[in-house]
Amino acid sequence: MNAHTVRPKTPTLGFAGLGVMGEPICRNILTKSGLPMRVFDLSDTPVTRLCAQGAIAADSVSAMVADVDILFLSLPGGKQVEAVVRHDILPAVRQGQIIVDMSTSPVGLTRDLAEELVAKGARLCDAPVARTRQAAEDGTLSIMVGGAEDDFALLRPLLAYAATDITHCGPVGCGQVVKILNNMVLFETVVALSEALNLGRAAGVDPGLLFDTLSKGSADSFALRNHGMKAMLPDNFPTGAFPTDYALKDMSYALELARLTGFRAQGAELARDRMEKAREAGLGDAYFPALVRLMDRT
Incomplete structure (x- = not known):
């Protein structure tokens, strides 16, 4: 590599929502990628477990937004996704950030939130997961992605740490469909x-x-x-x-x-x-x- 070659920036990851599916998904990405990972959950227990494996605890979702390039969400449903995006992410989001919603959320809401993030210079991809809790532990999920082609190409290697089947379903919202x-x-x-x-x-x-x-x-x-x-x-x-x-x-x-x-x-x-x-x-x-x-x- 010569002196004029620009090294690609190593992305910093964040993961909010460390429940039944979120914790094992996060663990697989964290331990297999070797990338810096900040984590947050309302319960301290999964945060402690992941920090023992190299993650860094964040004080809040909004604090994490200030530090990460790609933020994964794995929340119970649309109500929680809407609250987190509108109250914690949108006020702090930065140009070029990608929010990856791995929750199952309503299609209309997903597309509305994507438009609001685009207005701030950020992007949303929906990436809901299928299969069982054991599949989440084993890293053999099926993930259905909605978003731009370039964003899918960027995310696919990260999602591959948690899934064996990753399908680009179309524009934002199509993963949820x-x-x-x-x-x-x-x-x-x-x-x-x-x-x-x-x-x-x-x-x-x-x-x-x-x-x-x-x-x-x-x-x-x-x-x-x-x-x-x-x-x-x-x-x-x-x-x-x-x-x-x-x-x-x-x-x-x-x-x-x-x-x-x-x-x-x-x-x-x-x-x-x-x-x-x-x-x-x-x-x-x-x-x-x-x-x-x-x-x-x-």
Whole structure:
């Protein structure tokens, strides 16, 4: 390298939201990239764990914005993303910064926030994640990205530390569209599985035999092998997994997307109604396939 060669600046990263998915995503990026990483969460426990692995604790999101080039968010939903972006990030954002929202957020909100950040000289990319908590730990997530081509090219190597499948879905908001529809199909499939299990049992078929046989035919699916066999069959719906309340939030985003595009999503409406009955029955904190316990009779 000669004296006139300009070395590329090493980006400083930030990560806010170190929950069930955020902490392992952050850990994978931190430990595999070797890049400087500042972290923040309302709970001190995950911050302490990550600092033991080389991260630097930030006092607040707004303080972190002053120091980082790329800021990842992994928050519970659109309400929290809107509050953090509008109250903590927009007042402090700097020219050229990239905000990467790995939460699942409404499409309309995502695009509105992107416009507000662009007005300040910054950019937003949506990068919601799919697959399980174990996949987050293992770095084998699927990530759906919405944003400009150049930003995707910059982010892809970082996201690859946390994911095995990274898809550029289109402009800002398109990552959210694909993630929301992914969840919508999953929820509707779980409703179908709940009906099959209850109908099969009522007709005298062993539920384990039923699901095993379905897995060998055209009804096989990720939902059957995971939500069906690992939760519905053993009737095991723990708290701390993906709860009914979170599933309802994501389903509301799908129904909002249907309204925005002028369609009626009747399957999504049915899944929402089933999950609302589960919540009313006290299963709001339970793993959402618990809706299998509540099937209407004629």
